[in-house]
Amino acid sequence: MLFVAVLTCLFWFVVWLDASTGMKKLTNMEEVVEDKSLFQNGPLVSIIVAARNEEERIEESLLSQFSQSYSSIEWIVVNDRSTDATGAIIDRLARKEPRMTVIHLDSIEKGWLGKNHALYQGFSVSNGEYLLFTDADIIFEKSTVTKAVTYFQQYKLAHLTLAPNLKGKGFWTNAFISFFLFGFSYFKRPWKSNDEKSKAAIGIGAFNLITREAYEEVGTHQNIRMRPDDDLMLGLQIKKAGKRQHLALAQKLLEVEWYPSLRSALKGLEKNTFAGLFYSYSMVLFAICGLFISQIWPFLALFITRGMPQAMFLISILLIFLSYHQSANKMTKGANRYFIVFPITALIFIFSIFRATLLTAVRGGIIWRGTFYSLKELKK
Numbered sequence: 001m002l003f004v005a006v007l008t009c010l011f012w013f014v015v016w017l018d019a020s021t022g023m024k025k026l027t028n029m030e031e032v033v034e035d036k037s038l039f040q041n042g043p044l045v046s047i048i049v050a051a052r053n054e055e056e057r058i059e060e061s062l063l064s065q066f067s068q069s070y071s072s073i074e075w076i077v078v079n080d081r082s083t084d085a086t087g088a089i090i091d092r093l094a095r096k097e098p099r100m101t102v103i104h105l106d107s108i109e110k111g112w113l114g115k116n117h118a119l120y121q122g123f124s125v126s127n128g129e130y131l132l133f134t135d136a137d138i139i140f141e142k143s144t145v146t147k148a149v150t151y152f153q154q155y156k157l158a159h160l161t162l163a164p165n166l167k168g169k170g171f172w173t174n175a176f177i178s179f180f181l182f183g184f185s186y187f188k189r190p191w192k193s194n195d196e197k198s199k200a201a202i203g204i205g206a207f208n209l210i211t212r213e214a215y216e217e218v219g220t221h222q223n224i225r226m227r228p229d230d231d232l233m234l235g236l237q238i239k240k241a242g243k244r245q246h247l248a249l250a251q252k253l254l255e256v257e258w259y260p261s262l263r264s265a266l267k268g269l270e271k272n273t274f275a276g277l278f279y280s281y282s283m284v285l286f287a288i289c290g291l292f293i294s295q296i297w298p299f300l301a302l303f304i305t306r307g308m309p310q311a312m313f314l315i316s317i318l319l320i321f322l323s324y325h326q327s328a329n330k331m332t333k334g335a336n337r338y339f340i341v342f343p344i345t346a347l348i349f350i351f352s353i354f355r356a357t358l359l360t361a362v363r364g365g366i367i368w369r370g371t372f373y374s375l376k377e378l379k380k
Contacts, residue, residue: 005312012319019326022191027248035150046128050118051136052080058136070145075100080118114369120221133208144253158214158243162207164254175338179345185327203235228272271368273356299343
C-alpha cells in the first residue's frame with residue numbers, strides 16, 4: 001500500500017508542477033491591448049455560426065456579436081434543419097443587420113455530420129481573410145474580436161482558439177463542468193498547443209479563428225466531416241500541417257451556458273466521449289481505471305489506511321486541489337468551491353464515460369442533432 005501511496009503522490013506532484021508552469025504560459029485575452037487601427041481597417045473576418053434549435057440563445061449571442069468594436073465583419077449564420085423558431089429569429093435579425101447572410105438547410109449530404117456540413121456550407125459563401133467558427137449560444141464582450149485579431153497578428157498565427165467561461169445552472173452542473181475542465185487540462189495539456197515543437201493541439205468550438213489560407217490547406221471541414229469532436233480535430237489538423245497555433249483564456253470576453261443541467265451534460269457527452277477515446281474499448285477501460293485509481297482512491301484510502309500511506313494519500317489530495325486550482329479555477333469562474341465534492345464528480349464522470357460508450361455500442365453509433373451516425377461511418 002505504501003508503494004501505491006508514494007506513486008500516487010509522485011503522479012500528482014508532476015501534474016501540479018506541469019499545470020502550475022503551463023497555465024502561466026497562457027495569455028489572458030482581457031489583458032491584450034487592442035490595436036485601435038483595426039477598428040476601421042482590419043482584415044475582413046467571416047464569423048460562421050451553425051445553429052440547430054437554438055431559439056432560446058441565438059438572438060442574445062448574435063446581438064452581442066453585432067456590438068463588436070471591430071467593424072470589418074460579415075456573418076454567415078447557417079440554420080441547420082431547425083424545428084423550432086431559430087430560422088425565423090435569424091431571418092428577423094438579418095433584416096436589421098446588412099452584414100449578415102442566412103443559409104437555411106433542410107438536409108445534409110451523405111457522409112457528413114450535421115454541424116460540420118453546416119459550417120462548411122457557411123465557409124463556401126464567406127469572403128473573409130480570417131474565418132471565425134463559433135457556436136450559436138456564445139456571448140461576446142464587445143472587444144473580443146478586436147483583441148483576438150490584435151493577438152493573432154502580433155504572434156503571426158494561423159489559428160487562435162479561446163477558452164470561454166463555461167457555466168451551468170445549479171451546483172452539481174457547475175461542479176461537473178469544473179471537474180471536466182480539470183480533467184481536460186491535465187489530459188490534453190492545452191498550453192502545449194502554443195509550443196511549436198510540441199505535437200499537442202487544441203481547438204474549442206466557442207472560438208476558432210483561422211486564416212482562410214490555412215483552413216483551405218488542411219482540407220477544410222471536408223477533412224473532418226465525420227468527427228463529432230470537430231473543434232478539437234480542426235486544431236489538430238492545423239498543428240499537423242506545421243502551422244502556428246495558440247490557445248488563450250477569455251473568461252471575461254466569452255461566456256456560454258455549456259449545459260443547463262447535469263442530465264443534459266450527460267446526454268450531450270454521448271456524441272463525442274467514445275470518439276475522444278479513439279473508439280477504443282481498451283482506452284475506455286484504461287480511462288475508467290485511471291480515473292478511479294488517481295482521483296477517487298486517494299479519498300477512500302484516507303479512511304482505510306494508517307501511518308505513512310495515509311499521510312501520502314493526504315498529500316496527494318492536497319496536490320490534486322493545487323492542480324485543480326491551477327487549471328479548472330482559471331478556466332471557469334469560482335471552480336474552487338466545487339472541490340468539496342471532487343470524488344463524487346469523478347464518479348459521475350466515470351459514469352458518463354461508461355454510459356456514452358455503452359449507448360454507442362448498443363445503438364451501433366451516435367445520435368447528433370437529430371441524426372443517427374453508425375460507428376462504421378464514424379470510424380472512416
